[in-house]
Amino acid sequence: MRKKDKKMKEIVIISGKGGTGKTSLTASFAKLASDKFKSVFVDCDVDAADLHLILKPEILEKHRFISGNEAVIDPDKCAACGRCKELCRFGAIIQKRDGRYFIDSGSCEGCGVCVHFCPSHAINFPERFCGDWFVSRTRFGTLIHSQLAPQAENSGKLVSLLREEAKKKAAVESADLIIVDGSPGIGCPVIASITGADAVVAVTEPSLSGLHDLERAAQLVNHFNIPLFVCISKWDINADLSERLQEKSLDYNATMLGRIDYDEDVTLAQLAELSLMEYKEGKTSKQITEIWENLCQQIVN
Numbered sequence: 001m002r003k004k005d006k007k008m009k010e011i012v013i014i015s016g017k018g019g020t021g022k023t024s025l026t027a028s029f030a031k032l033a034s035d036k037f038k039s040v041f042v043d044c045d046v047d048a049a050d051l052h053l054i055l056k057p058e059i060l061e062k063h064r065f066i067s068g069n070e071a072v073i074d075p076d077k078c079a080a081c082g083r084c085k086e087l088c089r090f091g092a093i094i095q096k097r098d099g100r101y102f103i104d105s106g107s108c109e110g111c112g113v114c115v116h117f118c119p120s121h122a123i124n125f126p127e128r129f130c131g132d133w134f135v136s137r138t139r140f141g142t143l144i145h146s147q148l149a150p151q152a153e154n155s156g157k158l159v160s161l162l163r164e165e166a167k168k169k170a171a172v173e174s175a176d177l178i179i180v181d182g183s184p185g186i187g188c189p190v191i192a193s194i195t196g197a198d199a200v201v202a203v204t205e206p207s208l209s210g211l212h213d214l215e216r217a218a219q220l221v222n223h224f225n226i227p228l229f230v231c232i233s234k235w236d237i238n239a240d241l242s243e244r245l246q247e248k249s250l251d252y253n254a255t256m257l258g259r260i261d262y263d264e265d266v267t268l269a270q271l272a273e274l275s276l277m278e279y280k281e282g283k284t285s286k287q288i289t290e291i292w293e294n295l296c297q298q299i300v301n
């Protein structure tokens with residue numbers, strides 16, 4: 001993986017699950033970052049990309065994302081012997097009523113076994129188109145983002161590609177910061193989102209599942225030895241659980257950045273396709289500004 005400029009910092013915002021306000025916070029960070037720093041933004045939540053809805057990018061470059069191969073039967077060559085169906089361990093090969101065979105591209109894992117063993121050499125193995133990725137201009141800076149094709153997988157690979165392209169772009173632009181809207185959960189895409197980053201900000205909320213998700217995310221971030229910061233969204237809907245989240249964060253050597261209270265303006269800002277910082281100045285936008293300044297003090301400055 002390409003190395004970052006020593007001064008350039010990469011901050012990844014994650015959450016244990018979707019719906020915690022991760023993308024809203026990323027958009028607010030984008031606005032705050034643009035006031036002081038040259039920044040590049042990346043939407044690595046590739047399975048549910050939505051940062052573009054707020055950043056409203058103007059697409060400058062469009063690239064195809066190709067990953068692996070898929071098997072496709074040539075009906076003119078197929079002798080309908082059924083050997084491929086016997087061999088496919090993923091149940092991707094289906095026999096039609098007329099006795100012919102076809103491959104369900106959504107189930108094909110691209111292992112190539114059927115291609116190798118087809119006695120009639122009737123199976124083609126083209127590269128698999130998995131979506132597009134883009135370099136775009138936004139009012140806050142360059143955005144690297146993507147659109148996965150329906151049924152496309154390999155989102156971890158796409159996340160790695162987007163981060164790599166962001167680093168190249170940031171180097172060209174002499175950017176100070178890369179801000180990444182990471183994938184939720186703890187699977188392959190989130191691992192691809194955080195490896196090698198300078199800081200991870202975990203956004204969580206006061207619920208039992210939030211507590212559980214924070215633990216899992218913190219274990220993952222600790223495993224990769226990356227500085228972990230936590231902010232608690234909707235703090236005031238359950239202050240007791242918020243306190244427990246705060247204590248739990250300390251168990252994982254995380255630094256508490258601050259709290260964000262429940263505020264319907266967060267939703268209204270999303271509906272208006274704006275970051276909260278642009279939508280309305282109020283208590284919540286001040287809390288987010290404080291969180292951002294805390295983070296900058298520890299990571300950027």
Ligand code: SF4
Nearest residue numbers: 078079081082084118
């Ligand atoms: S193994 Fe080849 S010839 Fe036999 S059914 Fe499959 S594609 Fe057709």
Ligand code: SF4
Nearest residue numbers: 088108109111112114
């Ligand atoms: S390439 Fe592998 S997974 Fe795909 S249809 Fe052939 S045997 Fe099945």
